[in-house]
Amino acid sequence: MKILVLNSGSSSVKYQLFDTEKNKALGEGIIAKIGEEGSYLEHMANDKKTKIDVDAPNHSKGLQVIIDTLTDKDLGVISDISEISAVGHRVVHGGDEFFESTMITDEVIKKIEECVPLAPLHNPPNLQGIKEAKKLFPGIPQVAVFDTAFHHTMPEKAYMYALPYEYCKKYKIRKYGFHGTSHKYVAIRAAEILGKSIDELRIITCHLGNGASITAIDKGKSIDTSMGFTPLEGLIMGTRCGDLDPAIVFFLYRRAGLNIDEIDNLMNKKSGLLGISGISNDVRTIISNAKSGNKRCQLALDMFAYRIKKYVGAYTAVLGSLDVLVFTAGIGENSPEIRSMICNNMKVLGIELDEEKNRGAKGVESIISNEKSKVKVLVIPTDEEKMIVSDVVKIVREVGK
Ligand code: ADP
Numbered sequence: 001m002k003i004l005v006l007n008s009g010s011s012s013v014k015y016q017l018f019d020t021e022k023n024k025a026l027g028e029g030i031i032a033k034i035g036e037e038g039s040y041l042e043h044m045a046n047d048k049k050t051k052i053d054v055d056a057p058n059h060s061k062g063l064q065v066i067i068d069t070l071t072d073k074d075l076g077v078i079s080d081i082s083e084i085s086a087v088g089h090r091v092v093h094g095g096d097e098f099f100e101s102t103m104i105t106d107e108v109i110k111k112i113e114e115c116v117p118l119a120p121l122h123n124p125p126n127l128q129g130i131k132e133a134k135k136l137f138p139g140i141p142q143v144a145v146f147d148t149a150f151h152h153t154m155p156e157k158a159y160m161y162a163l164p165y166e167y168c169k170k171y172k173i174r175k176y177g178f179h180g181t182s183h184k185y186v187a188i189r190a191a192e193i194l195g196k197s198i199d200e201l202r203i204i205t206c207h208l209g210n211g212a213s214i215t216a217i218d219k220g221k222s223i224d225t226s227m228g229f230t231p232l233e234g235l236i237m238g239t240r241c242g243d244l245d246p247a248i249v250f251f252l253y254r255r256a257g258l259n260i261d262e263i264d265n266l267m268n269k270k271s272g273l274l275g276i277s278g279i280s281n282d283v284r285t286i287i288s289n290a291k292s293g294n295k296r297c298q299l300a301l302d303m304f305a306y307r308i309k310k311y312v313g314a315y316t317a318v319l320g321s322l323d324v325l326v327f328t329a330g331i332g333e334n335s336p337e338i339r340s341m342i343c344n345n346m347k348v349l350g351i352e353l354d355e356e357k358n359r360g361a362k363g364v365e366s367i368i369s370n371e372k373s374k375v376k377v378l379v380i381p382t383d384e385e386k387m388i389v390s391d392v393v394k395i396v397r398e399v400g401k
Contacts, residue, residue: 001085002026002078003392004070004137005385008059008089008129010121011036015066016385017077017084020393025385026077027070031062043069045077059125060132067136086141087133088392090181090384091126093119094146096172101149101391103399104130104142112144118172118229141399143392150180153221158318161229175233177225179207183215184222185387186328186380191220193365194324194376202319204312207382208338209329210238210281214308216315224318226311232268235311236304238281241271243307276300283331283338305341312342316349322375325351328382333363343377350374 001021007014016028027045031054039056042049056062070076078084089104095115102108109130116123133142151159159175161168168174183205190205191198198220206214212235215225226234226242236242252258258266274281277300279289290297316322326332327339336359343353352373361368361379369377 001393001396002083003086003088003389004084005088005388005392006063006090006129006133008125010125013059013062013066013129015070017070018385018389020389028385029066029069031056031065034059034062041065041069043075045075050075059128060135063129063132063136081137081140084137084140086143086392086396087137088143088145088388089126089130089133090147090388091130091144092122092147092178093176094144094148095176096152096174098144098146098149099152101143101145101388101395103395104134104144108144118176141396143395145181145388145391147178147180148176150184151175151177151215151222151225154223154225158224173229175225175228177213177215177222178227178231179211179213179215179225180222181384181387182207182328182382183213183217183225185384186326186382187215187217187220188387189365189380190324190326190376190378193367193378193380201323202321203324203326204315204319204322205326205328206308206312206332206342207329208235208308208327208332208335211240212237212242212308212329212331214311214315216318218319224315236276236300236307237272239269239272239274241267241275273300273304276303283335287335287337301338301341305338308342309346312346312351313349322349322351325369325375325377327377327379333379333381336361339368339377339379351377353377 003018005016011034012030012032014030017026019026029043031041033039034056035058039054040051041054042051054065056065067081070078071080091112093115095118097111112123112127161173186205187203188198190203191201203217211231213225213227214235216223232240234242249263252263273286277286277297280286286297286300290301331338339358343351352370353368354370358368363381366379367376368379
């Protein structure tokens, strides 16, 4: 089967055409700056990377460019779109409606629309991608894969906030969690790498990218995760503050004279590693400045690692014990320095790194704990597209039965 995975953002669409028989991506890329000046396509196929300026004033045109590219006689990898068996769409928020990936019907589209108030920045472009794809791929099954779905197994005591119960229910205020596809993928991979059944493992997965979250997984099921009602809660991120005393919001409003939108922007776009370092949201830049003696950069790194360490401790307690700790995404996969800071002095939890293996593990699947470590510590590059493909194939086969 050939499955097209689409990730439609507000001004970009990422795509990957995956061949399940060959078990590899035939082609992938991104259309960027949709609806803006200078739209361009980056396309990778047959070990060749191409970047070209394109005309993409809207998502519909953008998707058409993707189709034209995938079927192009020079750049393409298929001769006709009828070779595509199904399309998988990444959808950020499934609210409390969607517990698993779902075949897209008009009813499903309506329900995703109802989730827009919960993800006003993300669900509208996701929906746009779905609607355009339905038009451009008539008769080809379309499946929605939700970032929130993996976390639906959290118990009520973990997902409820201690606000008046009626408010939580009326406005659907609860922890939803995000990055679910990534956490699920690396947990499944960890079990495979260790040759164990996921049903016998207690796993903590750390997705550390520009956005960052950590999940406690008991026998393959998410039982708690650090992102919450929105992706702002939890870990310190590139530009997000993560956990803080909610009263700081009122204080910034009353004392610093910021309005609600300014506070929202401050906490989502100007905080985190960028806010503390004052230089960058990129860990590479911060590490090199810290090494040259920049104290605020060192502080940003210390705070980042400390927050993760606290969550690892808390989630070990919640799980009752820990078998596997996984690092993934840009920072988790590539930064031995950060992994080392997190795992330093964690013998009490049975976590001990082999520093040489840790230093050598960059963007490849590796076991970086030492022989004595009770907990296996793994680096696993995430592959959300592969997880989406696997869900799409499952659903298409079930429907075809
Ligand atoms: P997202 O998908 O959330 O935008 P990624 O998972 O691509 O983010 O991670 C991006 C981040 O990964 C960068 O901002 C940078 O901080 C970090 N990163 C990437 N490569 C390295 C590296 N070699 N060393 C340390 N950090 C890195």
